[in-house]
Amino acid sequence: MIKTILLKNRPEGKPSLSDFEFVIEDSNLKIxxxxxxxxxxxxxxxxxxxxRMRDAKSYIPQFELNKPIQSGVIAKVLESxxxxxxxxxxxxxMLSWKTKQVSTGEGLIKVDGSKAPLSAYLGVLGMTGLTAYLGLNEIGKPxxxxxxxxxxxxxxxxxxxGQIGKILGLRVVGIAGTDEKIEMLKTKFGFDAGINYNTSKNLVADLAKAAPNGVDLYFDNVGGxxxxxxxxxxNTFARLIICGAISVYNNTELPKSVSVQPFLIKNSALMQGFIVFNYAEKFPDAMKHLSGWLAEGKLTYTETIVDGFDNIPKAFIDLFEGKNKGKMIVKI
Incomplete structure (x- = not known):
């Protein structure tokens, strides 16, 4: 029995479990x-x-309705x-949400579980780590x-x-949504300060206190x-690195926001969005630094591991409620 998860509907607003469909396929796969x-x-x-669930042009092809969803996957070779x-x-x-599947091997890289836990290759030693390293260094130039x-x-x-920032000698301030997460940022990851945006009465003032010398670099994962x-x-000549905007991904109307132009002009600041594949030629060098820091204990990571193939859609939806600490991964 092979289970597959399809995109059944294009979500309106926040995705729901009804937007996904489970199907059972023939388990007698031949290669x-x-x-x-x-x-x-x-x-x-x-x-x-x-x-990718929207029917709109983007930097990566959209998922097709009634076809398997794809994401980063670690898999074991059963036959070759x-x-x-x-x-x-x-x-x-990048593989389909299937318990088993056939591949030509194109786009796949072998990973070594003896050097790091296999799940790390989806996180700190995968696109997650590359995104952090390359966005900060190539655009931020710290x-x-x-x-x-x-x-x-x-x-x-x-x-x-944040950890790479500390390795490079920066003062690092993290913004997250619970006191527990703020404590984790400071104790596990070495951030200098943290702000809980859910309890802050004045985020502008709290940021000024946490960053008394102003903000030179902003790594933006949320927008809004x-x-x-x-x-x-x-500060003058600040660099704003735009990696994500999770706060507005489920909006059904155009979000309202302050106009960024006066801030950028007044401070001669740079704001630049990116996707990690912009810097594909730099992946080997970035991976060398990430794996080296991990081996030396300078870099660590946390994961939220959810058990069971059937829980993949729920784990995905939970991202938008901030239920993950670090990388959200489903163990099959």
């Missing part, structure tokens, strides 16, 4: 020359998948007729002694960005009112 049979081990759920992969190998890549503010700081990318508050605290 041809050049193919491999894979068994899914871990599935990554990520906020950007919400954008491809000389590049052996039975027992573990691979990482300088020792500057102040970095990270929104969505307790999430997968944000928690890695939180990012508006940061604008009031940016």
């Amino acid at each position: 041809s020359e050049g193919e491999i049979l894979l068994e899914t081990i871990y599935v990554s759920v990520d906020p950007y998948l919400r954008g 007729k491809n000389e590049k992969f052996a039975v027992g190998d573990f691979v990482s890549g 300088v020792t002694g500057e102040t970095l503010v990270v929104s969505g700081a307790a999430g997968a990318v944000g928690s890695v960005v 009112p939180i990012s508006d508050a940061v604008l009031f605290n940016i």
